[in-house]
Amino acid sequence: xxxxxxxxRSTGLKxxxxxxxxxxxxxxxxxxxxxxxxxxxxxxxxxxxxxxSGCGKSTVGRLILKLLEPDEGKIIYxxxxxxxxxxxxxxxxxxxxxxxxxxxxxxxxxxxxxxQSVEEGLRAVGMKGxxxxxxxxxxxxxxxxxxxxxxxxFPHEFSGGQRQRIGxxxxxxxxxxxxxxxxxxxxxxxxxxxxxxxxLKELQARLGLGYLFISHDLNVVGYMSDMxxxxxxxxxxxxxxxxxxxxxxxxxxxxxLLSAVPAANGTPLKQGLELRGEVPSAFNPPxxxxxxxxxxxxEDRCRRTEIPFYEINQNHLVRCWxxx
Amino acid sequence: xQGVLDKSILLSVQELTVNFRAEAIVARALEGVSYExxxxxxxxxxxxSGCGKTVSALAILGLIPQPPGExxxxxxxxxxxxxxxxxxxxxxxxxGNHIAMVFQEPMTSLNPVFTVGxxxxxxxxxxxxxxxxxxxxRCIRLLKDVGIPSPAERLKxYPHQLSGGQRQRVMxxxxxxxxxxxxxxxxxxxxLDVTIQKQILDLFKTLKSKKGMSLLYITHDLNVVANIADRxxxxxxxxxxxxxxxxxxxxxxxxxxxxxxxxxxxxRSKRGEALHSIPGTVPDPAYKPRGCPFHPRCTYAVKKCxxxxxxxxxxxxxxxxxxxxxxxxxxxxxxIRTHEGPHYSDL
Ligand SMILES: Nc1ncnc2c1ncn2[C@@H]1O[C@H](COP(=O)(O)OP(=O)(O)O)[C@@H](O)[C@H]1O
Ligand SMILES: Nc1ncnc2c1ncn2[C@@H]1O[C@H](COP(=O)(O)OP(=O)(O)O)[C@@H](O)[C@H]1O
Ligand code: SF4
Ligand SMILES: [Mg+2]
Ligand SMILES: [Mg+2]
Numbered sequence: 001x002x003x004x005x006x007x008x009r010s011t012g013l014k015x016x017x018x019x020x021x022x023x024x025x026x027x028x029x030x031x032x033x034x035x036x037x038x039x040x041x042x043x044x045x046x047x048x049x050x051x052x053s054g055c056g057k058s059t060v061g062r063l064i065l066k067l068l069e070p071d072e073g074k075i076i077y078x079x080x081x082x083x084x085x086x087x088x089x090x091x092x093x094x095x096x097x098x099x100x101x102x103x104x105x106x107x108x109x110x111x112x113x114x115x116q117s118v119e120e121g122l123r124a125v126g127m128k129g130x131x132x133x134x135x136x137x138x139x140x141x142x143x144x145x146x147x148x149x150x151x152x153x154f155p156h157e158f159s160g161g162q163r164q165r166i167g168x169x170x171x172x173x174x175x176x177x178x179x180x181x182x183x184x185x186x187x188x189x190x191x192x193x194x195x196x197x198x199x200l201k202e203l204q205a206r207l208g209l210g211y212l213f214i215s216h217d218l219n220v221v222g223y224m225s226d227m228x229x230x231x232x233x234x235x236x237x238x239x240x241x242x243x244x245x246x247x248x249x250x251x252x253x254x255x256x257l258l259s260a261v262p263a264a265n266g267t268p269l270k271q272g273l274e275l276r277g278e279v280p281s282a283f284n285p286p287x288x289x290x291x292x293x294x295x296x297x298x299e300d301r302c303r304r305t306e307i308p309f310y311e312i313n314q315n316h317l318v319r320c321w322x323x324x
Numbered sequence: 325x326q327g328v329l330d331k332s333i334l335l336s337v338q339e340l341t342v343n344f345r346a347e348a349i350v351a352r353a354l355e356g357v358s359y360e361x362x363x364x365x366x367x368x369x370x371x372x373s374g375c376g377k378t379v380s381a382l383a384i385l386g387l388i389p390q391p392p393g394e395x396x397x398x399x400x401x402x403x404x405x406x407x408x409x410x411x412x413x414x415x416x417x418x419x420g421n422h423i424a425m426v427f428q429e430p431m432t433s434l435n436p437v438f439t440v441g442x443x444x445x446x447x448x449x450x451x452x453x454x455x456x457x458x459x460x461x462r463c464i465r466l467l468k469d470v471g472i473p474s475p476a477e478r479l480k481x482y483p484h485q486l487s488g489g490q491r492q493r494v495m496x497x498x499x500x501x502x503x504x505x506x507x508x509x510x511x512x513x514x515x516l517d518v519t520i521q522k523q524i525l526d527l528f529k530t531l532k533s534k535k536g537m538s539l540l541y542i543t544h545d546l547n548v549v550a551n552i553a554d555r556x557x558x559x560x561x562x563x564x565x566x567x568x569x570x571x572x573x574x575x576x577x578x579x580x581x582x583x584x585x586x587x588x589x590x591x592r593s594k595r596g597e598a599l600h601s602i603p604g605t606v607p608d609p610a611y612k613p614r615g616c617p618f619h620p621r622c623t624y625a626v627k628k629c630x631x632x633x634x635x636x637x638x639x640x641x642x643x644x645x646x647x648x649x650x651x652x653x654x655x656x657x658x659x660i661r662t663h664e665g666p667h668y669s670d671l
Contacts, residue, residue, distance in 0.1 A: 052517040052518075052519060053517055159605050161605065189372035189544060189606070190372065190546070190585055190588045190589060191585065191588050191601060191621075193588070193590070194588035194589075194590070194599040194600065194601035195601045195603075197590055197599055198598050198599055198601055201598070216517060216518065217518075218518070218592075219547065219589065219590050219591050219592070220590045222590070222591060222595065223591055223592060223594055223595050224590070224595075242592060242595065243592070246592050256519065257519065259522075260521070260522035261518055261547075262522075262548055262550060262551040275519045275522075275523075278487050278489055278490075278519075278520060279517075
């Protein structure tokens with residue numbers, strides 16, 4: 001992997017959630033939501049994280065923001081290991097990394113006006129002067145395409161797309177350098193989705209933002225990302241530059257995903273690999289490859305041993321021994 | 325209206341108008357909507373949320389709540405009969421026996437306290453006299469038809485024990501219980517992952533060719549339309565803006581809204597260039613703009629667009645569009661723009 005311009009690096013990141021049962025709430029097993037995940041996010045670039053629901057994408061996002069404590073692994077931000085920092089030590093990093101969600105309605109305080117929501121972030125970074133804050137709120141709202149005159153309106157008075165813009169303005173208020181975008185356009189209609197995607201791209205170019213762009217939609221991820229990580233049941237199965245991944249997918253799961261995505265010409269992005277069945281539970285998975293239950297290529301070895309991440313070339317990694 | 329006597333036309337919605345009234349405010353959910361579904365055909369209604377897709381489906385089943393709804397005009401002919409004139413009893417016979425519906429969220433349409441077997445059984449016995457082992461066999465066969473593994477065991481399951489994809493399959497099995505001529509599917513895959521969506525779309529295609537039924541498929545997703553439709557109706561703000569064969573709609577869209585929607589689709593092939601985006605938002609149906617309801621968002625709009633409601637115009641061979649501007653500027657010279665690029669060329 002390239003080393004220059006790396007903003008954030010995750011190595012061997014793990015998060016297991018306990019499953020408790022019965023009267024005594026004993027731990028009967030673990031959901032291996034994130035089970036050893038490596039990736040880099042470069043300055044001013046987008047890493048797309050794609051996969052079916054429940055495969056651990058949001059958990060990865062929350063881990064790198066330190067909203068969740070990882071069980072294992074490291075998070076290196078701008079060459080500094082932030083994995084085990086205390087809340088206090090984290091304060092400066094909180095401003096550097098922000099998140100925007102699928103449902104901005106759920107994440108905006110319904111009793112705060114758009115202006116107040118954005119201003120809150122400014123207070124958090126210690127901008128003292130009231131006039132100065134108000135001026136900056138105007139600027140931020142304008143930057144995301146909300147007229148400053150709408151600053152006094154409440155979330156319910158805005159459309160879904162406008163609320164997403166306010167969520168973005170709020171994230172930008174603390175001048176972050178990295179934003180986790182967790183399905184930011186999944187709930188929006190196409191015409192509005194295109195507006196928000198363009199806005200995110202524009203802001204990235206203007207402010208040099210790094211994005212972790214989480215989505216289940218390969219068409220969106222393919223448009224947004226410089227690099228793509230394909231996730232399945234807590235593992236990254238394939239990791240490659242966007243064009244390489246779309247043109248030369250190696251992992252059977254990547255291939256199957258591309259075969260399932262309809263494109264606007266009616267033919268799928270790739271053809272040939274049909275995925276039977278559904279994602280099994282991440283609860284106490286069997287040893288070996290996470291994809292074994294649905295994989296048309298699976299053999300004995302896939303069910304016995306942990307499959308390593310093979311480096312095909314400098315930037316293309318795949319977790320399948322059959323295709324290397 | 326052409327085609328009323330055409331035997332191949334199963335469903336013909338004609339100039340349907342639906343309002344929702346709240347005190348003095350009238351939301352014009354549908355304004356003169358017309359569309360047809362022929363025998364064995366898959367017709368897609370596509371448009372952004374709030375444009376009236378679900379309302380047009382509910383009207384076919386006589387399920388518009390009145391009040392607040394009212395249907396001041398139009399006809400819905402199903403096999404020649406006007407559904408709007410049927411009694412509740414006749415409507416019940418129609419639903420299930422002739423027309424069945426599959427909704428977006430199966431969890432809300434399946435009853436959580438009854439097993440899968442009980443619910444499918446009920447869908448069958450509501451309209452036919454079958455019982456005992458024969459009923460059980462029918463249920464198993466239906467589950468098998470919709471691709472549920474170990475169907476006999478699944479009969480005992482409750483809806484929450486199934487995954488989203490399997491619940492949707494159960495809903496489809498229930499819809500098929502009485503071999504309807506028309507299945508209406510309202511965003512049936514919107515809540516599902518792409519891989520499961522693909523399986524469900526394939527299932528619809530197989531069932532349709534095996535059982536010879538017609539499918540009215542409602543979605544906001546143009547990629548799904550491209551996958552499943554024979555013919556397409558594009559809706560905006562309670563009206564049909566363009567209609568035609570799938571090929572016409574994707575390769576030769578004649579309405580600015582259709583063009584805008586297609587151009588807005590993100591795709592890897594467009595990386596590096598800004599996506600086309602339609603400015604503004606869909607209007608509230610209680611406060612629609614005068615003239616063409618799309619004109620405030622339209623890059624082609626001329627003065628006339630804000631004054632006159634546009635008629636449906638013929639682009640040839642069943643392809644119709646409600647935009648005189650595109651047609652007069654591009655048709656005169658016979659140069660209706662074809663969308664370039666390999667992306668749309670091999671339909
Ligand atoms: N706080 C939690 N407690 C227990 N299990 C969780 C928690 N958060 C997520 N999970 C589980 O972890 C897995 C991954 O979830 P998530 O990261 O939300 O996936 P995705 O975003 O890809 O849909 C799922 O099985 C989910 O149920
Ligand atoms: N029961 C109802 N009462 C009031 N308004 C309704 C009702 N059902 C639908 N509408 C309105 O009718 C319009 C069309 O809705 P709908 O058909 O659900 O759109 P779509 O399915 O295309 O998203 C919307 O503006 C919606 O608010
Ligand atoms: S390691 Fe085995 S099961 Fe896993 S993807 Fe490769 S072939 Fe399939
Ligand atoms: Mg998620
Ligand atoms: Mg709807």
